[in-house]
Amino acid sequence: xxxxxxxxxxxxxxxxxxxxxxxxxxxxxxxxxxxxxxxxxxxxxxxxxxxxxxxxxxxxxxxxxxxxxxxxxxxxxxxxxxxxxxxxxxxxxxxxxxxxxxxxxxxxxxxxxxxxxxxxxxxxxxxxxxxxxxxxxxxxxxxxxxxxxxxxxxxxxxxxxxxxxxxxxxxxxxxxxxxxxxxxxxxxxxxxxxxxxxxxxxxxxxxxxxxxxxxxxxxxxxxxxxxxxxxxxxxxx
Amino acid sequence: xxxxxxxxxxxxxxxxxxxxxxxxxxxxxxxxxxxxxxxxxxxxxxxxxxxxxxxxxxxxxxxxxxxxxxxxxxxxxxxxxxxxxxxxxxxxxxxxxxxxxxxxxxxxxxxxxxxxxxxxxxxxxxxxxxxxxxxxxxxxxxxxxxxxxxxxxxxxxxxxxxxxxxxxxxxxxxxxxxxxxxxxxxxxxxxxxxxxxxxxxxxxxxxxxxxxxxxxxxxxxxxxxxxxxxxxxxxxxxxxxxxxxxxxxxxxxxxxxxxxxxxxxxxxxxxxxxxxxxxxxxxxxxxxxxxxxxxxxxxxxxxxxxxxxxxxxxxxxxxxxxxxxxxxxxxxxxxxxxxxxxxxxxxxxxxxxxxxxxxxxxxxxxxxxxxxxxxxxxxxxxxxxxxxxxxxxxxxxxxxxxxxxxxxxxxxxxxxxxxxxxxxxxxxxxxxxxxxxxxxxxxxxxxxxxxxxxxxxxxxxxxxxxxxxxxxxxxxxxx
Numbered sequence: 001x002x003x004x005x006x007x008x009x010x011x012x013x014x015x016x017x018x019x020x021x022x023x024x025x026x027x028x029x030x031x032x033x034x035x036x037x038x039x040x041x042x043x044x045x046x047x048x049x050x051x052x053x054x055x056x057x058x059x060x061x062x063x064x065x066x067x068x069x070x071x072x073x074x075x076x077x078x079x080x081x082x083x084x085x086x087x088x089x090x091x092x093x094x095x096x097x098x099x100x101x102x103x104x105x106x107x108x109x110x111x112x113x114x115x116x117x118x119x120x121x122x123x124x125x126x127x128x129x130x131x132x133x134x135x136x137x138x139x140x141x142x143x144x145x146x147x148x149x150x151x152x153x154x155x156x157x158x159x160x161x162x163x164x165x166x167x168x169x170x171x172x173x174x175x176x177x178x179x180x181x182x183x184x185x186x187x188x189x190x191x192x193x194x195x196x197x198x199x200x201x202x203x204x205x206x207x208x209x210x211x212x213x214x215x216x217x218x219x220x221x222x223x224x225x226x227x228x229x230x231x232x233x234x235x236x237x
Numbered sequence: 238x239x240x241x242x243x244x245x246x247x248x249x250x251x252x253x254x255x256x257x258x259x260x261x262x263x264x265x266x267x268x269x270x271x272x273x274x275x276x277x278x279x280x281x282x283x284x285x286x287x288x289x290x291x292x293x294x295x296x297x298x299x300x301x302x303x304x305x306x307x308x309x310x311x312x313x314x315x316x317x318x319x320x321x322x323x324x325x326x327x328x329x330x331x332x333x334x335x336x337x338x339x340x341x342x343x344x345x346x347x348x349x350x351x352x353x354x355x356x357x358x359x360x361x362x363x364x365x366x367x368x369x370x371x372x373x374x375x376x377x378x379x380x381x382x383x384x385x386x387x388x389x390x391x392x393x394x395x396x397x398x399x400x401x402x403x404x405x406x407x408x409x410x411x412x413x414x415x416x417x418x419x420x421x422x423x424x425x426x427x428x429x430x431x432x433x434x435x436x437x438x439x440x441x442x443x444x445x446x447x448x449x450x451x452x453x454x455x456x457x458x459x460x461x462x463x464x465x466x467x468x469x470x471x472x473x474x475x476x477x478x479x480x481x482x483x484x485x486x487x488x489x490x491x492x493x494x495x496x497x498x499x500x501x502x503x504x505x506x507x508x509x510x511x512x513x514x515x516x517x518x519x520x521x522x523x524x525x526x527x528x529x530x531x532x533x534x535x536x537x538x539x540x541x542x543x544x545x546x547x548x549x550x551x552x553x554x555x556x557x558x559x560x561x562x563x564x565x566x567x568x569x570x571x572x573x574x575x576x577x578x579x580x581x582x583x584x585x586x587x588x589x590x591x592x593x594x595x596x597x598x599x600x601x602x603x604x605x606x607x608x609x610x611x612x613x614x615x616x617x618x619x620x621x622x623x624x625x626x627x628x629x630x631x632x633x634x635x636x637x638x639x640x641x642x643x644x645x646x647x648x649x650x651x652x653x654x655x656x657x658x659x660x661x662x663x664x665x666x667x668x669x670x671x672x673x674x675x676x677x678x679x680x681x682x683x684x685x686x687x688x689x690x691x692x693x694x695x696x697x698x699x700x701x702x703x704x705x706x707x708x709x710x711x712x713x714x715x716x
Contacts, residue, residue, distance in 0.1 A: 001330065002322040004308060007539060011477070012301040014546035050502070111527045114520075116436075116469060123433045123467060142279075142492075143502035151515070155527045156466045160459060178507065179285075179488030186484050190449045193529050194466070195509040202459040203505055204421060206373035206389065208260075208396045209267050212421040215372060216428065217459025217506065 043141040043174045048225070050144025054200025055213065057222045064093045067168050067224045071096075071133060072103045074222055078164050080130040082106045087153035091135035091168050110155035132162035132218065136169035137188065137195075142177045145199040146223060150192035159198060165218040167198075170226050243578055244601040251572040252693045257393055261385075261573040264392040265564040271500025272561055272615065279496065289493050290618040292486045293555035296478070300546065303447045303480045304537065310450030314512030316533045321354075327538045328359035331439065331472055334534060335365045338470060340436040344428075346454070346461040347371040348441030349387060349558060350474045350538050352580045356439070367439075368431045370460035372424050379406040385574030385582065387560040388498045393573050396420075428460070438464035438530070442475035443557070444490060445535070447482050451511040452535060455494060455504045462506050471510070471530040477537050478554040484509075490557060493617035497559035541593035549628045553588045555618045562612035562622060568605055571693075577602065584612035588625045596629070600637050603629035661705060668699035 048058050059070045075083060085107050088096030097107045110126055112119050134154070138147040146167045150156045159165050175181040178197055181188065189195040202217030213219040251257055276282045296303050308318045321327035327350075335343060343365055345351065357367045357378070369378040373390035377383065380402045384390030391399065396417060403409035403423060413423045440461055444453040452473045454461045465471045481487050487509070495501040513533045517524025545551050563569045563583030574582035579590045579599070587606060591599035603626045612622045633639070653660050671680050675698035683691045702710075 002320045002326060002539075004305075004318070004320055007320045007322060007477075007537075007543070008301045008305055010539075011304070011543045011546060014543050015298070015301065017547045109527055111522055114531075119469065120434065127429065127433060140503070145503055145507075150526050150529065152517075152522075152524050152526060156462075157528050160462050160466065177488060178491050178503065179485060182484040182488040189446075189451060189484055189509045190511050193510065193512050193515050193526060195511075196462065197503055197507040199501070199503045199505050199507075201505070202457070204372045204458045205499075206371070206376070206391055207399055207417050207420060209264055209389075209392075210396075210417045212418050215421050215425055215458045215460075216370070216463055 044171045046141040047139045054144050056200045060225045060227050067226050068099045070224045071166055074166055075105050075131050078130045082129050083131045083133050084108050084110050084129040084158045084162055085133035090153035110157050129162050131164045132158040133166050134159045136167050138181050139174040143199050145197040147197045150194040156194050160217050164220045166222040168224045244605050247576040248572045251576045262570055265570050268564040275496035275500030285492050288489050293618050296480050297554045306447040307445050307480050314450055316512055319536045321538045323540050324354035327354045328356050330536050332359050332363040336363050340365055342366045342435045343437040343439050344368050344370050344432055344435040344464050345439045346464040347374050348474050350476055370428050387558050432463045432467050435468045437470040438468040439472050440464050442473045444487055445480045446487050447480050449511055451509045454508045457505045470532045472534045474536045477539050477542050494557055494559055497561040497617040545592050550592045550625045552620055555620050556585050561615040565611040565615045584622045596633050600633050671698045
């Protein structure tokens with residue numbers, strides 16, 4: 001097998017003989033500063049509009065209590081008696097598990113055991129859960145995306161395995177795009193093994209360019225927006 | 238890379254296949270319209286594209302430094318880095334990983350590099366069952382076919398073709414193939430079972446972020462996330478040029494990637510993977526991530542890329558594989574991806590394939606273009622593909638040579654074109670000839686060997702008065 005030093009040495013040698021490519025990019029990598037409306041209310045409204053344009057559903061609520069009520073409603077609509085969920089603590093709604101249980105809904109935090117066979121068995125169980133629940137670390141306006149980062153109590157599969165995914169988000173951390181989010185919070189992605197920006201339901205257009213939802217990931221996606229922002233122009237639904 | 242220089246023969250076959258042309262033209266037209274809408278919605282599109290180009294130029298100009306940073310960061314987070322000088326080495330690394338860990342089934346998400354190194358065949362030989370999980374790639378695998386587009390692998394197949402493949406290969410029932418949603422549901426059910434039993438997930442990598450050693454993967458279906466989350470082991474394959482320096486740079490690239498491919502501001506899932514599942518010191522549930530792979534590997538594949546550095550075709554390494562140049566290319570639109578006979582079709586492939594695989598076997602690909610420049614217009618990082626096609630053509634003439642009829646023809650043309658009177662006379666004769674063979678003002682069939690040229694082309698008969706004549710008349714004050 002080729003070792004690192006050999007291959008990098010080969011690359012360096014090639015680069016040294018570089019006659020400068022006639023087609024170099026602009027020298028500056030400074031970020032552009034265009035006149036784009038970036039006030040908070042506009043960004044939240046745009047997120048909401050884009051998410052709905054992708055066939056995602058938005059529920060704007062005023063409190064954590066109301067957020068849990070929406071989740072219970074989604075579970076009832078999908079006949080779910082179990083949910084694959086982040087811990088209430090990780091979502092920032094500490095009463096989540098207790099309130100779900102009061103509604104007759106069991107919370108599974110999706111822990112996978114070390115042993116390979118036990119892991120496989122556990123996955124089969126998780127795959128039957130109809131609803132997944134996560135929090136959100138940021139919202140993106142331009143693409144209508146919720147950004148979630150994995151961590152303790154923050155299952156990656158909760159936003160992926162069940163056919164229905166509900167995100168509980170606060171309107172506080174909204175950015176125009178991933179570029180703007182990563183410029184503002186360069187360390188965010190490295191807080192867990194997995195960061196994902198989710199833009200609507202899973203989809204494919206591989207067969208004759210026909211858009212179909214829910215091919216591998218969730219086909220039905222909800223965002224419960226806990227409105228912590230005065231003057232956000234989001235229609236209360 | 239498959240096979241010798243046969244673009245012209247394959248193109249002839251494709252041009253005779255009207256059904257294929259219809260499918261390819263409908264798909265590319267839709268993708269182009271979506272791309273235009275996507276960039277119209279991006280307020281600062283030109284600035285973002287400039288910055289995206291600058292990021293790629295920086296990476297390619299200092300590739301050794303960025304790769305070293307990436308590898309260091311990847312290892313620091315508990316991942317394993319493998320270097321593959323060529324395709325053989327790359328497949329051996331993956332096959333050894335699979336066999337040494339007792340892997341029986343591997344699920345795969347879409348990876349162009351894996352096609353380039355022909356990974357699936359090697360894994361099957363090593364006794365590992367491989368299941369493609371991107372819907373299009375799965376159909377290709379079941380049908381023992383090849384993808385015909387970088388991002389839309391089965392645009393050459395109709396819905397009925399695909400239903401037939403599912404019936405034949407998977408025993409699907411008529412009810413399961415009733416419509417596209419049913420067919421998609423069938424794929425979800427079948428592939429979900431494969432995900433749950435797989436021992437290893439194999440993916441490509443759209444980008445590697447040097448500062449954190451992260452691998453970024455972009456999918457719409459979610460198969461990329463399942464591949465990199467469910468199995469215990471994840472192996473990512475990436476070309477060595479796929480690095481971006483920082484997370485903010487990644488954000489810039491992602492703003493143009495999906496837009497260029499399908500018009501989406503972002504794909505449904507833009508995933509950043511940084512190391513294996515994270516555990517607290519004791520592995521206790523309280524401080525550990527609940528899921529994710531325990532073991533992650535990245536295979537950095539050279540396979541000819543480093544040879545391009547410092548040459549006049551190094552710019553092709555800026556490519557982010559969005560497929561926009563395919564959709565915009567009048568040649569691709571007419572013949573589809575299979576005519577190129579290579580893993581990377583279309584304008585980007587016509588540069589990349591001969592650059593990586595040698596001019597000898599792929600000498601006709603740089604000619605598979607009218608040099609109209611549409612590819613350069615739509616490229617999110619503004620790669621000057623026509624410039625490199627010309628550079629390769631020049632090299633082909635020097636190293637491989639050109640047919641005698643072309644040399645002779647060009648010699649005669651040069652004599653004619655440098656003698657204005659003679660040129661004008663020849664032009665008048667040629668124009669008259671086109672009017673003689675034209676029907677309703679169109680030349681649709683030329684006699685003799687010229688007939689091959691008009692078999693797939695029509696052109697208008699030339700008018701009686703040439704541009705030169707019109708120009709002179711206009712300058713003299715007449716009309």
